[in-house]
Amino acid sequence: MPTASTGDRPSLPLTARDGSRRFRPDRWGALVTVGGAVLSLPLVAVLLRAGGESPAWESLVGNLLGGYIATTVGLVVLVVALALPLGVLPAWLVSTCDFPGRRLLSWMLVLPLALPTYVAAFVFYRLPEAAIPALVRIRTEHGADAFLTAEFALRFGLLALMLAAVLYPYLYLAARSAFSRQCRSQIESARLLGDGIAGAFFRVALPAARPALVAGGAFVAMEVANDYGAVHFFGVTTLSAGIFRTWFGSGDLVAALRLAALMMATMLVLLALERLLRGRAQYLTGSQATPPARRRLPAGKATLAVLVCLVPLAIGFLYPVGCLAHWAWLHVSAEGGFALPAGLRPVPALGLAAATTLFATVFAALVAYAARLRQTLPRRAAGGLLALGYAIPGAVVAVGVLSVTGFIDRLHLPLLPLIGGTLPALAFAYAARYFAIPLKLAEAGLEQIGRPVEEASRVLGAPPGRTFLAISLPLLRGPLIAAAILLFVDLIKELPLTLILRPAGFETLATTAFSLASEARLQACAVPSLLVIAAGVVPLFLLEKRLSPSRRHD
Amino acid sequence: MTESAPILEFHAVSRHYAGTPRPAVDRVALAIEPGEVLALIGGSGSGKTTLLRLAAGLESPDGGEVRLDGVLVAGGTLRREVPPERRRLGLVFQEGALFPHLTAAANVAYGLRGRPRAAIQERTAECLRHVALEDKAGRYPHELSGGERQRLALARALAPSPRLILLDEPFSHLDPTLRRRLREEVGSILAAFGQTALLVTHDPEDVFAMAGRVAILEQGVLRQIGPVASVYRDPVSRYCAESLGAANRVVDPATGRERWTRPEDFRLPADGATPTTGEARVEAVRETGARIELRLAPADGAGDEPWHVIWPDTAGSTPLPAPGDRIAVAWRP
Structure with missing residues (x-):
């Protein structure tokens, strides 16, 4: 951290050989990449396990x-x-x-x-x-x-x-x-x-x-496709209800995961379609x-x-x-x-929702900022991947989380207690499923703040981290509060993830x-x-x- | 670092955005000497703002080198990149880009972090005084007028004593009266600080009021650079001529060579030793407040575009021609 007492201090490194930027660790890039990788683990697990043996699949397709x-x-x-x-x-x-x-x-x-x-x-x-x-x-x-x-x-x-x-x-x-x-x-x-x-x-x-309208309609479409509770009550078997039925009814997890993978692919197509429809319409x-x-x-x-x-x-x-x-x-x-x-016990339930909300909102602000800092392909891909959870039924995310926690628990890592069926695992599932809400709102908020303010801060000597804390975060307060509220409401209503992943008796x-x-x-x-x-x-x-x-x- | 090294140097700097047919900045070379104000002028899409952002480190060059005080900060064989926060520059944006959640004083103090508290306060007060905002220190940007905001942006950029200040069309969002006043003020503030500056603008008035030298960019290519007066007098092309104001194309009937003259260069052959250039027909006469403008149609090969000229003050000795008259014309040499 440079310090100075006079205004005439040259703050440049004065030889051409010291620390070229290219070889410095890119901490912001690492943050996005690691965060994106961890939160998308459940989805990857679904895809990986969908390739297993499935006795019921043929008749299901037929x-x-x-x-x-x-x-x-x-x-x-x-x-x-x-x-x-x-x-x-x-x-x-x-x-x-x-x-x-x-x-x-x-x-x-x-x-x-x-x-x-x-x-x-x-x-x-x-x-x-x-x-x-x-x-x-x-x-x-x-x-x-x-x-x-x-x-x-x-x-x-x-x-x-x-x-x-x-x-x-x-x-x-x-x-x-x-x-x-x-x-x-x-x-x-x-x-x-x-x-x-x-x-x-x-x-x-x-x-x-x-x-x-296209964006709003896409939200409605996703909510309908992902709905579990209402369609279950009305006895209307959508793909999402079919996943539950295949898993619990015929006990064929792999067939359920294949349905989930199919659904993920459909959602990707829908999202691409939405992009296309919005297209140039800025x-x-x-x-x-x-x-x-x-x-x-x-x-x-x-x-x-x-x-x-x-x-x-x-x-x-x-x-x-x-x-x-x-x-x-x-x-x-x-x-x-x-x-x-x-x-x-309402207090731990609300506490879990609040803690997840807090973590996801802050992390979303960091990811959105990092993705803006330099528009590299991995950063943009991570941003898209992180938002994907929202397009996928809770049941699918739940299965993915179960696979991940099961895998980790089977490793018997020293000092790590079993994590399957614990509240942190549920919180992780919440974050993986709902990260799109704070992420998209943070992105939109940053867009509204505009780049010049951040650039002004950089030119005035504040590196990215300080710019984020002193400028972007305070200016993002409104959108982030909105994101936190929406996320919190969604977590309180959340059903399928909680049903599948909650600790016994919770x-x-x-x-x-x-x-x-x-x-x-x-x-x-x-x-x-x-x-x-x-x-x-x-x-x-x-x-x-x-x-x-x-x-x-x- | 020697005393005589230019503050900022561009060596064959290029920037080509993906998906665009031509580079936004195409092998531009120029240097800014300590203490001078260089204006970059050009139409929209000429690459002038890109060039400024390359200097600030907000963009990376695809080719060439950027040096500050002789030190390579971007480009070169190592593709080295010094981030903006370590270049010690000041930047004033088109719309100020003030921090809306900080007071005027806090905006100015933002770039002074790391100094003793007393020094920060003193420097902040000094800079606010220079831009005549000392009594608005506690106001937030939205409580200031447009002109005050732009002065505050200038104070914020000047406060850390940058080696070079970059001004990106700093007056383009202000109304004409305010622009005129502010560019005088900013010009004298820069002079008072002995501040080296790079001014990006599309308004020739900004250039005349503030800059010592001017560089003209067209489609990313540097077309002409030199002292403002000589570029104004001897532009190398129509684009360079018109970048700094109205210009008339005059063709020498003998040699067929074209040159660019200014409206106020118009002379009547009678009022001195100026040789007759040719004849023209008066198409229109227009009195605009302080002066009289004529539109002339050149005759016999002196050009094929109308000339817009200012009627020289002949103290009434020559009667004002009427539309349709043919007059002999001459130009200040």
Whole structure:
């Protein structure tokens, strides 16, 4: 570390031979490479082990695989198609129009993010019971085949609607931030050129928001493809549910891993497709642009706008939460109180989520910074690899983690206790699966800070490490807090990883709710479900206070 | 290190970005002597900012050598690379790139780390005083005006006494009035510090106000370098001529050689010994405040492009021509 007391000290090494940069250890590169390697170990393990002996694979390919794939693709397409209007229309209304309740609705529309899909499923999968008389009539009038088809269509459609209503916030958030960044002049020129408000929406605002919508839609698609709890409850066998079924049902782990590898490949294709669709579409947006002035709607249209915003909110949040609250009330009044099930200790469960969040967020900031420092191929590849976990079902990551911990435990390293089935192993799995969230937000945050600030720091004599601590990290505070909140909420809701990897007897709110619901004790499961939702709503509220684009103007 | 070594030297420096048809900087050679202000001028895409970033160590050359005080800092046979933080340079960005989470004083003190606390405070105060921001020391960048921010960026860059300060279009985001005032101020601050500087700009006014020498870049190639006045007088091409202001192409009817003259070089043959260059037809007369501009169409082989000239102050002795008139023209030698 150079020190100096005068300004005239030459700080250069003065001979041409000493320490050429090329031969110095590249600590930042090493950080990214090692981090990327460690966190992608589970995925590599899946690929390696998928090559083993598999008795069930042939019959799986012959009989079930086609159905799994068709179901997955159909469900993904249907959910995204339903979620698009549910997310985009309210986003457009709250960012360009003014009506009573707009500010409240603007943040409440995010709330379904706090509702895990499996909890929503507890509530929704009882709805088809109402259709039983109609189904019975179909059965008697048109025969068994028609009955089976109608019954499946009903379940499938309801599942898709429910998933769309719970997952639309990804599209809503993406669209809202895109609409509020679009500059006023673009929309206003469209209107001056003769487009009505609808014309401005379809011909200017929507196409210009396409990159954001593709990204949001990709999130929805990944969530659907990776979902385990909800599809399990509805008895719809997607690829992800098929992995569980092959593993636990036929006990053929290798066949399950091959399905997982297939799924990873599909996700890679989807991600590449998303890149391609976004492609060159880095549209010109005014960074300091004034968002369009909000148009005050007349009473009739205002009512309509409120309704449009209320529909997704009601299906995706208000109705299920209301149901759960009712069940919880029934349960508590029947039992005279609620006893936490044995094994559920909220403090270690929340502590685990918080510790993982902290570690992953800080590490993500470091990785994003290192990848920017020098855009070498390994660094960029590591960045992509690290984000891949998010595109892969929790069950697959869990199997990979089991393989890794099993391998390490079999080595019997001195001084190292067994790590399989411990909380650190679970934390590692969380990090491997969810690292994309803090990484992508940190990358976006750095992009927004811009390079000149970092370059100015370097030129002023601060090496990369000090630049990171003194400049990039403080400026990244906002995005990192947002990332930590989103990650924490996701970890509280997390189900498949926890189910497979938790230490014996360790219960989180999510596993408690899930096992109670699996035993059809719906009223009892309502209390932990509500706690999961509450644990998600509070951070989302804080996040919304920070991020809301309306905050700057109201 | 000898006293006479140039502060910064480029030896055949090239930088070629992958996927672009031609190098952004193509075998540029130039040197900056201690105490001078050299301006790099050129259109967008001429490579002037790349050259500045190569000097700062924010880019690596693909060929050639960069030397500071005679010491190789980038390129050469070993492909040696001294990182920016060890080059002891100052850099002022187009938009300031101030640290938004630090006060004005903390921004200035950022580059002084490692010195005793009292020395840091003293130097910070001194630099803020030089840019007339001593009463804004506790403000954050967003609480300053555009001009104040740019002055603060300058103070921050000057504070560690860099051997060379790099200015990357430092005024391009300011309105014209502010630009004029600030470039005078910055010019005198640099002079007061005896500061060696490399100024990148596309505005000839910046060059005239601040630089001693100018280098003209076109598509990554250095076209001309020399004292500002002589480059202004004797540009080697249209591009070099127009980089520093309006220019008229005049062809000598006898030899057919072209030369570049400035609007204010226009003379009437009557007002001295200037030889007649030829004849021209007056196309338009325009009074613009302090001066009168004519657009002339050259006649008989003296060129095929209109000339934009400034009517010399003939104290009313020669009547102003009207559009359509033919007049004899001459140029200051």
